[in-house]
Amino acid sequence: MELLLFLIVFPLVAAAVLLAVRDDRARDAIVWATAAIVAVASIVLAVRFFGQGWTGFAFSSAIVDTIAIAVGALIAIVVMVYGVKYRNVAAIVLAAVQLVSDLIFEFAFAHQMEVPVGLYVDQLSVIMALIIGIIGSGICVYAMGYMKDYQAHRPEGEKDRRPAFFALMVLFLSAMFVIVFSNNLVWMFTGWEVTTLCSFLLIGFTRTDEAIRNAFRQIIMNMIGGLGFLAAMYFSVIWLNTMSLSEFILFGLRHPELIALPLCALSLAGITKAAQMPFHTWLLGAMVAPTPTSALLHSSTMVKAGVFLLIKLAPLYTICFAASQMVILVGGITFMLCSFMAISQTNAKRVLAYSTIANLGLIVACAGVGTPEAIWAAVLLMVFHAAAKSLLFLCVGTAEHHIGSRDIESMDLLFERMPRLARLMMVGIMGMFIAPFGMLIAKWATLVSFVENGQLVLVMLLAFGSAATFMFWAKWLGKLAGIAGQQEDVELSVHRSEWASMGLMAFVAVAACVLLPLLSNALIEPYIVSVYGQLGRDIPLDDLWLSAVLALFTAAVFIGGLRPSKQKQGPVYLSGVTVDSGERVYRNSLSNDEKATARNLYLAAYFSEGRFKPVGEVLCAAVIVFAFVASGIVPPVL
């Protein structure tokens, strides 16, 4: 238990120190040390609880409860202050509602809130802790170099707000640990709200109009989800007389009719945090923030808290029809439509954002199905997504600083201009979507579980969505792959901390693919068995080895094998007289020199946002409303 408390408290202390330190070198040292210690501690945790099932720790304290409530109230007040400052009525109203409900909760039910077993660990928490501890800290390391460049690009004399930035990043880690270790719903909710507030402040960090606008969109959407969480707590404390997550789930398994509505409310909280339609726009808006923030939000924290909650609740979905259908359909529709919309994007960060949302949609849909195979797939998807997506964000961020653009079309020739970076980016893209890497296996388990449970609509959504996924990743890969003549190498000025961090992510992504059989064996299967008592059938455990072999081969080719050969170099064919092969300039029919250019296909007429966004938002909103109504009609037996 000490280890859990350490993981929660240590980043908290580090955040406080970082807030005070203004010296660059001292800050670097603290961030390095914090990242290393948190990473090591999370690994120690994984070793210490290797293969164990659900382990609870008797830990309860009225003081902590009160602090948790106070922090919740404080967050609402902070939001209100910002709401007043930037005249945002919706935020003020939501924060006021939350504040009042928070306080009523404290005064009306304080005596019932005690949860004897306040903290717990199971293999899912361990996996999450590893993701947060290794990938999350890795991103903090990356941020050091990135923020130096960022500060250098700021106007002279502007106040250096990096201490606040780093404090928020590290605080984020602490809040995530609270979420994954708390059995007490009140504590979990506090962690939940802290992550919401942290991302609000991080998204609005640059304080441009756009950033402020997007930050408020984020906070409004997530406070709606937060209210869902609060509502579920009210239900739980009034009807079930418990504030313990594990008891809530156990109770729900015995009396599904009683928890229909609270389950819907909790699912809504998970869906908003995981940026599913119709709430997906907050994550798209989040990319105005400095890149480390996007990486953190997209890969290891924030959105992962949403899917973590849904996966945790998964056993309940197998018996609560309305909530299960809501989660499945919202996830499935989001997966397909966001994959479609990603095709029409030229902005690399926007492609990444859409692919994150789509991928989370797949995880959410798996959680909604709730069978052992589906959960196995969901956890795998989560792990791969965390590693590959953070790598991609960091690569795009570095590329942006060095080529001055985040447009995919500008990444032409990146393979030669930034050879190492382009290869890392390729590994990231491969890790995101392709056979034989992990995604394939996960998708396959998804298909199996969808088919076995008669989720026919979902099968169709998956079939068309994955096809779109291929399209947008493949054309990006193609852009990176171009090679022409001798290009200037512009990656020499990339910070060492950035290389270290990107190298770590690439290593984690490749290792996760290559060690897939062990990962499944040591971490995921024990979790499935501890929750369901058995493994799902038809999980292709045998073929994991095959995929590991192929992953190793591919990684070796991309990292080691791709060097220009000693072949004689030929000129490029330009249907005429080539003037300059490297520049693709040819002599046209009027004897003028002309440069041949080709752009990727973005199929705007087919896959534009204008076409699919309204459809998805209306459909998903309708599904959510319908599920709530259906659950509400079932009379609660008191």
Added chain:
Amino acid sequence: MFALGNLLLVIVATVLFAVLAPIAGCLLAGLDRIISARMQGRVGPPLLQPYYDVRKLLAKEDVSVSGVDGVYMTCALVFTAFAGGIFFAGDNLLMSAFIITMASLFFIMAAYSSRSPFAELGAGRETLQVMAYEPMVLLMAVCFFMAAHTFMVDGVLDLERPIIATTLPAFLGFLFILTIKLRKSPFDIAMSHHAHQEIVRGTITEMSGRTLAKVEVMHWCENILFLGWVAMFFVWSNPASIVLAVIVALAIWFLEIFIDNNFARVKWQTMLNSSWLVALVFGGVNVIFLAFV
């Protein structure tokens, strides 16, 4: 360990596939050229002409625009061999389908790497082709799973009757996109085997010598694999069914040549619309049918 035994089996099958499929594929390609020629009122080249072509390509001077397309094509070949090995070892159908897609990806990257405008256009179209056929391939695999209750290809050997009995719509849908996969007209928009395309030779514009030879060999292997997928629909526990399946596969292959010679190339919009519609209708109908039977 059981798992490792399976892996070994697949690797052995992959090696066998890598040796045998090019031979069979080469003969089929030669036959294709003769049949096509007869359909056009010509005599056509000798049966072994594709082999002579590739042998000549291997002897050509080693020239490349990008210097890396050869490596990408080697990867494409390796993955094609694995996809074939997995399928013919009786292993997982989905895995085979995914890995052959991976091979297409490497092929696409090889085309992109040259930065030739023609090759880039071709590569873009190739990704469109993949996107066009992928839903139907996935749904075909799903229907296979629902009919055979497993993704393992050798599962068909335990069945009382071939899966075609319950998967006719999916089979027809698959035939439709098979034309794209075999790079036959009217869907040979990324790279045509005939020398009359508006984007020169599309994806393979800048490939020559050994690299182009690899493309040819990959194409032979792909053809064998896809005909294997066709045959799979007609196999059941009766050993004689394998003969039937081979005959059906050859008949389908003849049909594809017939289509190739009788249809004009379409625009990519038509390809995408029609193949997604086919996937939605034929795949969807079959999935619903299997779910309620």
